[in-house]
Amino acid sequence: MDNIILEMRGITKTFPGVKALDNVNLKVREGEIHALVGENGAGKSTLMKVLSGVYPAGSYDGEIHYDNQVRNFSTISDSEHLGIIIIHQELALVPLLSIAENIFLGNELATNGVIDWKQTFARTKELLDKVGLNEPPTARITDIGIGKQQLVEIAKALSKKVRLLILDEPTASLNETDSDALLKLLMEFRKQGMTSIIISHKLNEIKKVADKITIIRDGGTVETLDCHNEDISEDRIIKGMVGRDMEDRYPPREPKIGGMLLEVKNWNVFHQHHRDRQFLHDINFNVRAGEVVGIAGLMGAGRTETAMSIFGKSWGHKITGEVSMHGKPVDVSTIPRAIDAGLAYVTEDRKHLGLVLNNNIMHNTTLSNLEAVSSAGVIDNHKERTVATDYRSKLRIRSHSIYQEAVNLSGGNQQKVVLSKWLFTNPEVLILDEPTRGIDVGAKYEIYSIINQLAAEGKGILMISSEMPELLGTCDRIYVMNEGRIVAELSKAEASQESIMRAIMRSGEKH
Amino acid sequence: MVTETSTQKTTPSIGDYLRNNIREYGLLVALVVIMLFFQVVTGGVLFKPVNITNLILQNSFIVIMALGMLLIIVAGHIDLSVGSIVALTGGLSAIMLVKMGIHYSLVVPLCLILGGVIGAAQGYWIAYQKIPAFIVTLAGMLVFRGVTYVVLQNRPIGPFPKEFQVLSTGFVPDILWFANPLPGTITNLFALVAVLVLVGLAIYAGLKDRASNEKHGTENEPFAFFALQMGIIAVVAIFLGFQLSTYRGLPNVLVVMAVLIALYTFITTRSTIGRRVYAMGGNEKAAKLSGINTERLTFYTFVNMGVLAALAGMIIAARLNSATPKAGVGFELDVIAACFIGGASASGGVGKITGAVIGAFIMGVMNNGMSIMGLGIDYQQLVKGLVLLAAVFFDVYNKNKG
Numbered sequence: 043m044d045n046i047i048l049e050m051r052g053i054t055k056t057f058p059g060v061k062a063l064d065n066v067n068l069k070v071r072e073g074e075i076h077a078l079v080g081e082n083g084a085g086k087s088t089l090m091k092v093l094s095g096v097y098p099a100g101s102y103d104g105e106i107h108y109d110n111q112v113r114n115f116s117t118i119s120d121s122e123h124l125g126i127i128i129i130h131q132e133l134a135l136v137p138l139l140s141i142a143e144n145i146f147l148g149n150e151l152a153t154n155g156v157i158d159w160k161q162t163f164a165r166t167k168e169l170l171d172k173v174g175l176n177e178p179p180t181a182r183i184t185d186i187g188i189g190k191q192q193l194v195e196i197a198k199a200l201s202k203k204v205r206l207l208i209l210d211e212p213t214a215s216l217n218e219t220d221s222d223a224l225l226k227l228l229m230e231f232r233k234q235g236m237t238s239i240i241i242s243h244k245l246n247e248i249k250k251v252a253d254k255i256t257i258i259r260d261g262g263t264v265e266t267l268d269c270h271n272e273d274i275s276e277d278r279i280i281k282g283m284v285g286r287d288m289e290d291r292y293p294p295r296e297p298k299i300g301g302m303l304l305e306v307k308n309w310n311v312f313h314q315h316h317r318d319r320q321f322l323h324d325i326n327f328n329v330r331a332g333e334v335v336g337i338a339g340l341m342g343a344g345r346t347e348t349a350m351s352i353f354g355k356s357w358g359h360k361i362t363g364e365v366s367m368h369g370k371p372v373d374v375s376t377i378p379r380a381i382d383a384g385l386a387y388v389t390e391d392r393k394h395l396g397l398v399l400n401n402n403i404m405h406n407t408t409l410s411n412l413e414a415v416s417s418a419g420v421i422d423n424h425k426e427r428t429v430a431t432d433y434r435s436k437l438r439i440r441s442h443s444i445y446q447e448a449v450n451l452s453g454g455n456q457q458k459v460v461l462s463k464w465l466f467t468n469p470e471v472l473i474l475d476e477p478t479r480g481i482d483v484g485a486k487y488e489i490y491s492i493i494n495q496l497a498a499e500g501k502g503i504l505m506i507s508s509e510m511p512e513l514l515g516t517c518d519r520i521y522v523m524n525e526g527r528i529v530a531e532l533s534k535a536e537a538s539q540e541s542i543m544r545a546i547m548r549s550g551e552k553h
Numbered sequence: 554m555v556t557e558t559s560t561q562k563t564t565p566s567i568g569d570y571l572r573n574n575i576r577e578y579g580l581l582v583a584l585v586v587i588m589l590f591f592q593v594v595t596g597g598v599l600f601k602p603v604n605i606t607n608l609i610l611q612n613s614f615i616v617i618m619a620l621g622m623l624l625i626i627v628a629g630h631i632d633l634s635v636g637s638i639v640a641l642t643g644g645l646s647a648i649m650l651v652k653m654g655i656h657y658s659l660v661v662p663l664c665l666i667l668g669g670v671i672g673a674a675q676g677y678w679i680a681y682q683k684i685p686a687f688i689v690t691l692a693g694m695l696v697f698r699g700v701t702y703v704v705l706q707n708r709p710i711g712p713f714p715k716e717f718q719v720l721s722t723g724f725v726p727d728i729l730w731f732a733n734p735l736p737g738t739i740t741n742l743f744a745l746v747a748v749l750v751l752v753g754l755a756i757y758a759g760l761k762d763r764a765s766n767e768k769h770g771t772e773n774e775p776f777a778f779f780a781l782q783m784g785i786i787a788v789v790a791i792f793l794g795f796q797l798s799t800y801r802g803l804p805n806v807l808v809v810m811a812v813l814i815a816l817y818t819f820i821t822t823r824s825t826i827g828r829r830v831y832a833m834g835g836n837e838k839a840a841k842l843s844g845i846n847t848e849r850l851t852f853y854t855f856v857n858m859g860v861l862a863a864l865a866g867m868i869i870a871a872r873l874n875s876a877t878p879k880a881g882v883g884f885e886l887d888v889i890a891a892c893f894i895g896g897a898s899a900s901g902g903v904g905k906i907t908g909a910v911i912g913a914f915i916m917g918v919m920n921n922g923m924s925i926m927g928l929g930i931d932y933q934q935l936v937k938g939l940v941l942l943a944a945v946f947f948d949v950y951n952k953n954k955g
C-alpha cells in the first residue's frame with residue numbers, strides 16, 4: 043500500500059501571457075483515492091492534462107515519475123498504455139453511437155478491420171455490470187441520462203486496463219443519487235487496488251471518499267491533507283483553497299419583497315422532438331420584485347424546459363399559456379422580445395448554449411446588449427472595453443485580460459462570463475439555470491452575493507438548482523417540479539430537504 | 554473575497570506577439586515574397602505599370618466577391634453559386650443595355666437589385682428552411698448557369714455602350730495635370746497624390762488609434778511592429794501609386810474596390826452587424842439565445858453576396874465588352890480559395906477582410922505571373938491548389954502548436 047505510483051515534481055506550465063502552473067508537486071500512493079481541490083482557474087484541469095499527455099512533454103517544465111520511472115508522454119495514448127486514463131470535465135462520447143460503440147471507439151474488437159459484434163456486446167455487458175449500469179449495450183448515448191453517460195465513460199476507462207483513473211469533476215452535472223452511485227463505485231475500485239484522482243468542487247463528496255486531499259491555489263501546491271491522520275472538516279479544506287477562514291457559505295440577506303413581477307399562467311408545452319408528447323403541464327408560478335424564487339426537482343423534471351420555453355420559446359412547441367410582467371401580459375414569442383420584456387436566461391450548458399468559445403471575454407460580455415455600447419450600429423470600442431473591464435473585476439473573472447478567449451478560461455470563469463453577459467442586459471427577472479455548477483466555494487459565495495444585490499435592487503430571481511442546500515440557503519420561496527408539473531410551493535419556513543423530497547415522492551405515486 | 558482577480562501576468566514579449574499574430578504577418582510576407590519571386594522570374598514584367606494596371610483589372614472582381622464570401626464563410630456557410638450569378642447578371646445587363654437600349658444609370662442599380670434578389674432566393678432556403686448552404690448554392694450554381702444560357706440564347710451579346718465600359722476599363726482623370734512637376738515621366742499626377750494622401754491618412758489614423766488606446770489603458774502592439782507594418786504598406790502603396798501615375802492613372806475599379814474594402818473592413822471590425830456575424834459563426838445556438846436573429850442575419854449575408862456578385866458580373870461584362878454564358882466559370886473556387894488562404898476557418902467564426910483581400914491578391918499575382926511566364930492553365934491550377942493547401946496547413950499547424 044505504501045507504494046508511490048505517481049509523483050509529479052515541480053510542474054510549471056505557461057500559456058501565452060499566463061502561468062497556469064507554477065512549481066506544482068503531487069504525490070499519489072497506489073490504491074488511494076486522491077482528491078485535487080482548488081478554486082476555479084487554480085490549475086487542476088491543466089495539471090491533469092499535463093499528466094495524461096494532452097500537453098506533451100516539452101511543453102511544460104518539471105518531471106513526472108510513474109512507477110518509479112521518469113515518463114515523457116507525448117500523446118494521450120502514451121499515458122493510456124501505462125494505464126493512466128483521464129475522464130475530462132466535458133464528456134467525450136459520440137451522441138448518436140451506441141454504448142458499445144462508444145466504449146470500444148478507437149479500440150474496436152476486430153480482426154482485419156471487421157468488428158466482432160458478438161464479443162463487443164458481451165464485453166460491454168461485462169463492463170456495464172462492473173459499473174452497475176443497467177442499459178442494453180445497443181442504447182444510444184443521447185437516449186440515456188447524463189448520470190449514465192458518466193458511467194459509460196468509466197466503463198470505457200475500465201476497458202483499457204486502467205491503473206490510475208483521473209476524473210475531472212465527474213459529479214458536477216449529476217444529481218445526488220447518481221453522484222452517490224459513482225462515489226460508491228470509486229470506493230469499490232479502491233478495494234480492488236485501483237488508484238484514482240478526483241477533481242471536484244463538492245467538498246462533502248471529497249470528504250466522503252478521499253484518502254488524501256491536495257489543495258492547489260493560484261497554480262501552486264498549498265498542502266496535502268491526510269484524511270486518515272486527522273478529521274478534515276469542509277471548513278478546513280476551504281481555508282486551504284481560499285487562503286483564509288470563510289465564516290458562512292451563504293451571504294446574509296434582508297428580503298424586501300415588493301410587487302408582482304413575472305407571472306406565468308397555464309403554461310403547457312409539447313416536447314421539442316417527440317412532437318405529440320406533452321412535456322409541461324399547467325405550469326403556474328410567479329416571482330415578485332426583490333424575491334429569490336427557487337425551482338427544485340430531479341434531473342428531467344422539466345425545469346430547464348420551463349425556463350427555455352418562457353425565454354423566447356427557445357424550447358418545445360405548441361406552447362400555450364400566458365406570461366405577464368407587472369401584471370400586464372407580455373410577448374415572449376422570440377428571444378429578442380423576451381429580452382425586451384425584461385427577462386434574461388443564464389443557461390446551464392455554458393459551452394454549447396452560453397458562450398461563443400472562440401470569442402474573447404469582451405465580445406461575449408456585450409453580445410446580448412450591443413446596442414448599449416454602440417450608436418447607429420457602430421461599436422464604441424472604449425465603451426465596450428470599459429463595460430467588459432468592469433464586469434471582469436466585479437465578478438472577479440480570472441483571466442489575463444478581457445481579450446482572453448472564452449475557450450481558454452476555466453469552467454467557473456466561463457460561467458461568470460455568461461453571467462456578465464446577462465447582467466449587462468439589465469434584466470428585471472433573471473433566470474439562473476444551475477448557476478453554480480462546477481464553481482468553487484469562493485466563487486459560489488460571490489454569485490450568491492450578486493444574487494442578493496440584484497434582489498436588493500428590486501429585481502426578481504428565478505433559480506433552478508439541483509443542489510438543495512443552495513436553494514435552501516438562498517431562496518425566499520421554492521417550487522418543486524416533477525415530471526413536467528409543479529407539485530409543491532414551499533415558503534422559506536416550510537422548505538427543507540425532507541419536505542422537497544417528500545413532495546417529489548408523493549407526486550410520483552400519484553402518476 | 555480577497556482572492557486575486559487575475560492569474561500571474563507575464564507581459565507579452567515581442568516573441569509572444571509575433572507568435573500570436575503570425576498569421577497576419579505571415580500572409581503579408583507571403584504576398585511580398587510571391588510578388589518578388591514573379592518580378593524576378595518574369596524579368597521585371599510584373600511591376601511594369603501596364604501589368605500592374607492589368608493585375609488590378611483582372612482581380613478586382615475576385616476581391617469584390619471575396620468581401621461577401623468572407624462574411625458568408627465567417628457565418629459558417631459557403632456560396633458556390635457566385636460564378637453563375639456573375640454570368641446571369643452580366644447577361645441581363647447586356648440584354649437591357651444592348652438589346653433594350655435602357656440607360657446605364659438605370660441598368661446598374663437594377664442589376665444590383667437583381668443580384669440581391671437572387672441572393673435572397675438562396676438565403677431563404679438556407680436561413681429559414683435550414684437547408685445546408687452547400688446544397689442550396691450548388692443547386693443555384695446549376696440553375697443560374699442554365700438560366701443564363703436560356704436568356705442569352707447561347708450567344709454572346711455586345712458590344713456595350715462606352716459609358717458602361719468606363720465602369721471597368723476607365724481611369725480617374727488627372728485633375729491635377731496643371732501642377733505636374735515631371736511631365737516626362739508622370740502622366741497622371743492625381744494617382745500619385747491620391748495615394749500619398751491616403752497613406753498619410755492611414756498613418757495618421759493609426760497613430761491616433763494608438764494614442765487613444767494609450768489614454769484608455771489598452772495595450773498597443775509594440776511600436777516597432779506598427780512602424781514596420783506601416784512602413785512596408787506605405788512603401789508598397791507609394792511604389793504602386795507611382796507606377797500607376799506613369800501610365801494612365803487610377804483605374805476606376807481600383808477606386809470602387811478600395812471603397813468597398815474600407816467599407817467591409819469597417820463593417821466586420823466595428824459594426825454590430827459584423828460582430829453578430831462572427832458570434833453566429835462561432836456558436837450559432839449561443840448567438841441565438843443571446844437574442845440575435847440568426848435567421849435574418851444569415852439571410853442578409855446571402856443577399857449581400859448576391860449584390861456583390863452582380864457588381865462583379867457587370868465589371869467583367871464591361872471589361873470583356875460582351876456578355877457570354879460562360880462568364881465566371883470556376884470563379885467561386887478562386888473566391889473561396891482567397892478567403893481560406895486569407896485565414897478564414899471552414900467551420901465559421903474566424904476570418905478577416907484584410908486576410909481575404911491579401912488572399913485574393915496572392916491568387917491574382919500567381920495567375921498573372923504564371924501567365925506571363927507562359928505556364929499553361931493546367932500548371933496554374935496545380936500550383937494554386939498546392940498554395941491553398943499549404944496556407945491552410947500553416948493555419949492548422951500553428952493552432953496545434955499553440
Ligand SMILES: Nc1ncnc2c1ncn2[C@@H]1O[C@H](COP(=O)(O)OP(=O)(O)OP(=O)(O)O)[C@@H](O)[C@H]1O
Pocket residue numbers: 057058060061062080081082083084085086087088089440441450451452453454455480482560
Ligand atoms: N489553452 C489555454 N490558454 C491560455 N490559458 C489557459 C489555457 N488553458 C487554461 N488556461 C488558464 O490556466 C488557468 C488554469 O485553468 P484550469 O482549467 O486548469 O483551472 P481549473 O483549476 O481546472 O478550474 P475549474 O475548477 O474552473 O475547472 C486558468 O487561469 C485558465 O485561464
Ligand SMILES: [Mg+2]
Pocket residue numbers: 086087088131210452453
Ligand atoms: Mg477544470
